[in-house]
Amino acid sequence: MNIPSQYDANKVEDKWYDYWMTHNYFHSIPDQREPYTIVIPPPNVTGVLHMGHMLNNTIQDVLIRRARLKGYNACWVPGTDHASIATEARVVAKLKDEGIEKSDISREEFLKHAWDWTHKHGGIILEQLKKLGCSCDWERTKFTMDDDLSESVINVFIDLYSKGLIYRGYRMVNWDPVAKTTLSDEEVIHIERTDKLYYVKYKIEGEDGFVTIATTRPETILGDTAVCVNPKDDRFSNIIGKKVIVPICNRVVPIISDDYVDMEFGTGCLKITPAHDINDKEIGERHNLEVIDILNDDATLNHYGLHHEGKDRELAREDTAKELEALGVLIKTEDYTHKVGTSERTKAVIEPKISKQWFLKMADLAKPALDNVMNDNIQFHPAKFKNSYRNWMENVRDWNISRQLFWGHQIPAFFYGEGVNDFVVAKTKENALILAQEKADNPNLTLNDLKQDSDVLDTWFSSWLWPISVFDGIRYPDNEEINYYYPTNDLVTAPEIMFFWVARMIISGYEYRGQLPFKNVYYTGIVRDKQGRKMSKSLGNSPEPIELMKKYGADGVRVGMLMCSPAGNDLPFDEALCQQGKAFANKVWNAFRLINGWEIADIEQPKSSKIAIDWFESKFQQTLIEIEDHYSKYRLSDALMATYRLIWDDFCSWLLEMVKPAYQQPIDSMTHKTIIAILENNLKILHPFMPFLTEEIWQHIAVRTPEEALIVAKWPETKPINKNLIAEFDFAAEVISGIRKIRKQKNIAFKDAIELYILNNENAAKTFDVVIDRLGNISKLAYTDAKVEGALTFRVKSNEYFVPMKGTIDVEEEIKKLTEELNYTEGFLKSVQKKLSNERFVNNAPGQVVASEKKKEADALAKIETLKASLASLG
């Protein structure tokens, strides 16, 4: 078999993914084993894979593959989200391109277009995840608008309504004039920007005087219904109760007083527009002010805008300012920096708007969800996010769950009359009719009299049920699957959606299952470019994931992504990391090639091989414990790095070099067999990170049945560690380093054997002398009682090593080297002795620490002695 020296990921990755699919390894059904469950954060159904998905899903796959190897019944449920506002916006845009306005077509027609779009683009992202190697249980793929999930959403709405937790309210909400829908507070992003602050004077009715107000939105003057001052403000005490004339519209409104007004800000005098500001609305309610809404749904002015009617609010702002100036009531403008709410989706400036919406009462629901995170029943990684979680949960507000969109779950409320309460909530129109006849006490009502609320539910109102609804645990709370898989183990998601999604899943978990939805939440960071900017389509700074995988292999990209991304930390992405991942794949590949190329013979095992293997087995166990510890703390980068170093340094650079047979010599069968077993263990612990490469090598090593595939192999068992052996090896490694250093200094090629004499002051074990012999290419290794003349020297601890030189030794250089080392050691001794002569140290420090200092002192003294002797011998 001819095996190329370069590992070609592109040639093998699809092959193994197909193999895994064919043999159904990803599919899970409840059985005797303990389950290990992850539900995917469902990406937008029409979305495409970006770097954030790459990171997030790599992490999930690492966790799920490791769980599978550890013998759990691993189940990773994939799926997509209908993403109501995002998808609808895209469909609207697409229709617009075709010359169709959303307002010109019926709800049914629009939904047909939306479904067409979904069927056409839906699921692309899931196919892309397969390229990354994600081992999702594809048979379980769900969509938030599947029939069963939709029914779950409706059931929950009805249930919460019947519990009195859902109500309909006339409230000020966040209005997105582009999408023409309300948004929840969480969907509003506050962005700092500089606007103008306009100072405008209002004439006092029946007098010559004026009051001056400051506003950033002069166009809302047309909706003013009062002017307000602080009751404690002496400047205005004489005008409270009088009336002013609002410019342009000449409306006569009262001057009122309210503690809300900040005397220091602007002029201390505030205009009140209850329809367009939440504070103004509250003041308006306290003072029974009229509410005048001057805007249409698209943020153009309505008839209250008078001659500005039809203008967009931005244009109206400029024009009213001009008009005010012309009227001579605009005193001045100044720059003013403040935060403006914008829509997360459309980027439009949010308009506070009073409208009738559906709300979910959150306060009581939030309690168990808060407690169980604070007491670590649900663990956040990193834990620092508990702070912001608590902050939000303690101040949680009612959730505006209705959206003025078509794409989504239509609210199951049916109106039968014009009255505020003339509606019923029911699963079907038929059920609604019965309820309505009862409620209205009117048996003559017919289906035609019922009109379903046209709003749909917030997307997150389906996402918050995801860990339950994917197992159909809402409709059938006692079904086998929900009982088996729920609660899930880990959730891997971005901190940005902690409030949108994580908090609400926890809430619904306690409400509908009486327990937590997942045990751990791993918060990923944001993927940034080298300049620290967030990767985004608009900046064009995001690499194309599929291209990256072509270039570096999925395994290389996975390693690259995980190399430097501890939980909760942003990931400064650099393609060089993927290159490193690719190089590592090649390294492992070549280690396999080496082993694979050996000719096996029935000969005796060399001592050096035996001891090297014993050492590595202990080293492996030590690293395995370290790796398990990292995993338990969700430190995947550290787990990867420990694996990387074990394989590259300990396995390749040390073990294979120690056991490698001489050129064209065969290897003994015992060593070969053990090395294969070691390689297999290495592949197992590497598999979660590099699934394709490891399966490829695994299947090269031997002919395997489907049951023997690496993906379903058994994680290595833990065995006792021989710590002495590891320490002895570390010592020997230092000796070998010393030899290499001398070779380099003196330009002695490796093929030229040298002699090594050892003055064994340390009384170190000689276990690894056979290894030193091999890796140092030593022709004669001997212990001596006296210094060797005419030799180069180096020290490890207080052992002294001599390499006799045939040629001349540069005495000057040797003296210089020795003197430097002597000076350093004497300085070190001084600091140690200073510590030991301090009575308070000797009395207060633990005995162990004092003893170690004494040992340091003795070692330093011994070393100084040998250094001095060497210097003396050199003259």
Add this chain to the structure above:
RNA sequence: GGGCAAUUAGCUCAGUUGGUUCAGAGCACUUGGUUUACACCCAAGGGGUCAGGGGUUCGAAUCCCUUAUUGCCCACCA
């Protein structure tokens, strides 16, 4: 405006309860290398007053105070 976190080598980060293993890792860098797995490699090496200042302690990267800088979250000041 309120809260949280961070600041350790050129870069990205470890550093558990203060004390053997405390100043580390990977990458990058420098130097040498056609040793028959791998130049996507091997070997050797340089590099940090642990952000600044103060304090507690026999002893501080680690605990406390303070200053500076950065990042994130929350918040209705026109």
